Amino acid sequence: MEKIELLAPAGDLQKLKYALTYGADAVYIGGQIFGLRASAKNFSFEDMAEGIEFAHAMGKKVHLVLNIIPHNEDMAELSTYLDRVGELDFDALIISDPGTLLIVKEKFGDKFEIHLSTQTNNTNYLSARFWHEQGVKRVILARELSFEEIDEMVQNSPDSLDFEAFIHGAMCISYSGRCLLSNYMNNRDANRGECSHPCRWKYYLVEEKRPNEYYPVVESDQGTFFFNSKDLCTIEHIPQLVESGLASLKIEGRMKSLYYVANTVRAYREAIDQYYADRENYVYKPEWLEEIEKASHREFTTGFYHQKPGPDEQLYGTSAYLRHYDFLGVVLEYDEETKMATIEQRNRVILGDEIEIIGPDYYAAEQKVDIMLNDKDEPIESAPHAQQIIKMKMDQPVEKYFILRKRREK
Numbered sequence: 001m002e003k004i005e006l007l008a009p010a011g012d013l014q015k016l017k018y019a020l021t022y023g024a025d026a027v028y029i030g031g032q033i034f035g036l037r038a039s040a041k042n043f044s045f046e047d048m049a050e051g052i053e054f055a056h057a058m059g060k061k062v063h064l065v066l067n068i069i070p071h072n073e074d075m076a077e078l079s080t081y082l083d084r085v086g087e088l089d090f091d092a093l094i095i096s097d098p099g100t101l102l103i104v105k106e107k108f109g110d111k112f113e114i115h116l117s118t119q120t121n122n123t124n125y126l127s128a129r130f131w132h133e134q135g136v137k138r139v140i141l142a143r144e145l146s147f148e149e150i151d152e153m154v155q156n157s158p159d160s161l162d163f164e165a166f167i168h169g170a171m172c173i174s175y176s177g178r179c180l181l182s183n184y185m186n187n188r189d190a191n192r193g194e195c196s197h198p199c200r201w202k203y204y205l206v207e208e209k210r211p212n213e214y215y216p217v218v219e220s221d222q223g224t225f226f227f228n229s230k231d232l233c234t235i236e237h238i239p240q241l242v243e244s245g246l247a248s249l250k251i252e253g254r255m256k257s258l259y260y261v262a263n264t265v266r267a268y269r270e271a272i273d274q275y276y277a278d279r280e281n282y283v284y285k286p287e288w289l290e291e292i293e294k295a296s297h298r299e300f301t302t303g304f305y306h307q308k309p310g311p312d313e314q315l316y317g318t319s320a321y322l323r324h325y326d327f328l329g330v331v332l333e334y335d336e337e338t339k340m341a342t343i344e345q346r347n348r349v350i351l352g353d354e355i356e357i358i359g360p361d362y363y364a365a366e367q368k369v370d371i372m373l374n375d376k377d378e379p380i381e382s383a384p385h386a387q388q389i390i391k392m393k394m395d396q397p398v399e400k401y402f403i404l405r406k407r408r409e410k
Helices: 012-019 045-057 072-085 099-109 125-133 147-155 183-185 237-244 257-276 286-292
Strands: 003-008 026-030 061-066 092-095 113-116 138-142 162-169 205-207 209-215 231-234 248-251 325-337 340-345 356-360 365-368 387-394 403-407
Touching: 003 183, 003 257, 012 026, 012 209, 012 257, 012 340, 026 340, 045 061, 061 125, 061 325, 092 099, 125 138, 147 162, 162 237, 231 325, 237 257, 237 286, 248 257, 257 286, 257 325, 257 356, 340 403
Parallel strands: 003 026, 003 248, 026 061, 061 092, 092 113, 113 138, 138 162, 162 248
Antiparallel strands: 162 231, 205 209, 325 340, 325 403, 340 387, 356 365, 356 403
């Protein structure tokens, strides 16, 4: 059986490079239009070309997201946009709309592999078979399926059809993302890439005959967040995922930070590789979950994989993320003679900080910041400016793409 794909989000070119370097087999990206993450930085056509070249040089893949639900006024621009897309060597296009599929097929024939977005809400094998007959190679399953249902989908589908499922990241309160709440609350169309995430807002109860009286639904003066789901995390269930018949395991998060993407990918990469290395003696390591929790996250759930989520899968007290570590910066280069690393800072670094360094292949080390220089090679005690270029003496060799972080003070 071909090894299962680990698919990572990439909100921009730098995140693409980090996701692939830290172990993703493929990334999914969006252009500056026609994807469902309009607020992400996203990719220009020049960035797309560079990202594809970078990925293919590593033997890895790039999938382009085209999964908005377009209106009539979008179609002319979509056609022009696809003309530019056709000049690039994408490995797959991710779509959700039959009209988009039609125009893609008319323009490109079988040039691109077609993946059907989770927005299409595929929850049964007959629906999947229908889309396969229209030219879809892979169906990205709705999040609302259990392991048992996924197995039934795979068993009742042709071998030529692949399936992909989300294994980590934010969960939508609506059915596979088909939500109109943002349209009503903020006049921003979630199905055209502009969701304002009102499911994460604070709500109160209002009784019809007392319109100016607002009641917390729980006993708290902070209100309640009754639409607010926990985040999905399946790191403890790698054997079931690998043996499920899925072709690809997908991490959510094109809006998330470079550090989140790299750190999450490295944990899943390590777990998946250890399972393939020795399936019979595979043992889950709690440190993988501990590692994932070092990036910004909400409390975790396994979603629908084992059973339908109950009351415990919601967060009623806050919509805030848990942040136990600060992302300090990334290594740009390293001088072996001086043992100095050039670093692009992302959060304030202070002389004397106890920091952690992580890298691909599940590399990790700890050290104290003893020597720090500015871009003029002058000693400094702190680096407070966003994306400041500094140099730091390292206790051990590091490489480009290594990441620095620090535990937050409680």
